[in-house]
Amino acid sequence: MRCCLPILLALCLLGGCMAAPAGADLTGEPAPPEISPALSLGAAPSFFMAPSPAPSAAKEPVPSPSPAPSTAKEPVSSPSPAPSAAKEPVPSPSPGEEPAEALPLAGIKIGLDPGHQSKANRTQEHLAPGSDLMKNSVSSGTQGRWSHTPEYEITLLVGLKLREALEAQGATVYMTRESNEVNIPNSERAKMMNELGVDLVLRLHCDGNEDASVHGSSMLIPNNDCTKAINAESKRAGEIIQKAFIQATGRKDRGLRKREDMTGFNWSTVPVVLSEMVFMTNEEEDGLINTESFRALCVEGLCQGVLDYFAQREEQA
Numbered sequence: 640m641r642c643c644l645p646i647l648l649a650l651c652l653l654g655g656c657m658a659a660p661a662g663a664d665l666t667g668e669p670a671p672p673e674i675s676p677a678l679s680l681g682a683a684p685s686f687f688m689a690p691s692p693a694p695s696a697a698k699e700p701v702p703s704p705s706p707a708p709s710t711a712k713e714p715v716s717s718p719s720p721a722p723s724a725a726k727e728p729v730p731s732p733s734p735g736e737e738p739a740e741a742l743p744l745a746g747i748k749i750g751l752d753p754g755h756q757s758k759a760n761r762t763q764e765h766l767a768p769g770s771d772l773m774k775n776s777v778s779s780g781t782q783g784r785w786s787h788t789p790e791y792e793i794t795l796l797v798g799l800k801l802r803e804a805l806e807a808q809g810a811t812v813y814m815t816r817e818s819n820e821v822n823i824p825n826s827e828r829a830k831m832m833n834e835l836g837v838d839l840v841l842r843l844h845c846d847g848n849e850d851a852s853v854h855g856s857s858m859l860i861p862n863n864d865c866t867k868a869i870n871a872e873s874k875r876a877g878e879i880i881q882k883a884f885i886q887a888t889g890r891k892d893r894g895l896r897k898r899e900d901m902t903g904f905n906w907s908t909v910p911v912v913l914s915e916m917v918f919m920t921n922e923e924e925d926g927l928i929n930t931e932s933f934r935a936l937c938v939e940g941l942c943q944g945v946l947d948y949f950a951q952r953e954e955q956a
């Protein structure tokens with residue numbers, strides 16, 4: 640045996656060993672037991688795994704695969720359907736079925752706008768369609784008074800996790816940005832979501848104040864003549880999402896704030912709300928928002944709020 644192995648290996652190298660183990664794997668032919676482990680460890684796995692159907696299913700987080708595993712992965716989302724899903728321990732990964740239909744946000748399109756970006760853009764843009772008033776395209780946002788973490792980093796971290804949570808509930812999620820190194824004016828962000836025809840836009844921000852004692856969470860909603868068509872629905876969404884956010888995070892509820900001076904609202908033709916999650920100029924909240932566990936609570940609250948909003952919208956339809 641000791642002298643056979645080197646010979647076999649040499650033959651293999653000369654005579655196209657790439658084909659042998661792969662062919663053996665695919666056809667189910669057992670390779671010679673002495674050499675198969677050594678060879679298959681190297682060549683076979685990557686070649687062999689490619690055609691397997693599993694990876695392609697795994698690539699798609701949104702669609703169907705059984706609701707049970709996806710909700711289990713998300714500590715964040717333990718919403719209404721969870722109990723019934725939890726009763727079914729069987730993963731039921733059969734791709735032919737359409738469990739996406741059973742997910743609460745199936746067919747719903749959500750826009751997420753993580754506020755700001757790494758560099759402010761002071762190019763002026765119209766505050767609203769037809770308005771002569773001009774405003775900076777994107778402001779720089781606030782930053783942690785203690786942590787010095789910029790707001791744009793936090794909003795993106797929350798946005799990316801919120802996308803996962805909403806997708807796990809069946810939603811199709813569009814983001815205005817997935818990187819901090821972008822330059823997208825607020826009006827453009829609104830128009831992007833208009834064109835996609837999303838059902839709701841969530842804008843993610845953190846607040847700041849010179850007074851370090853100011854703390855809590857607010858929900859901003861549009862309130863302009865040019866947003867008449869979306870004011871009522873945005874308010875309804877804002878109330879519901881704010882309630883769930885406060886419940887999940889335990890922050891002080893600063894309530895809803897009607898705003899007519901925000902470009903990102905005024906250019907929107909779809910319902911839109913803006914969560915000012917915490918004050919980064921407050922020591923406690925600056926500390927909290929810089930922890931993954933608190934950001935997970937923010938995601939949980941926002942996701943639950945979206946679920947509640949669409950559940951109620953469906954009831955009223």
Ligand SMILES: [Zn+2]
Pocket residue numbers: 754755780781790844845846
């Ligand atoms: Zn902001």
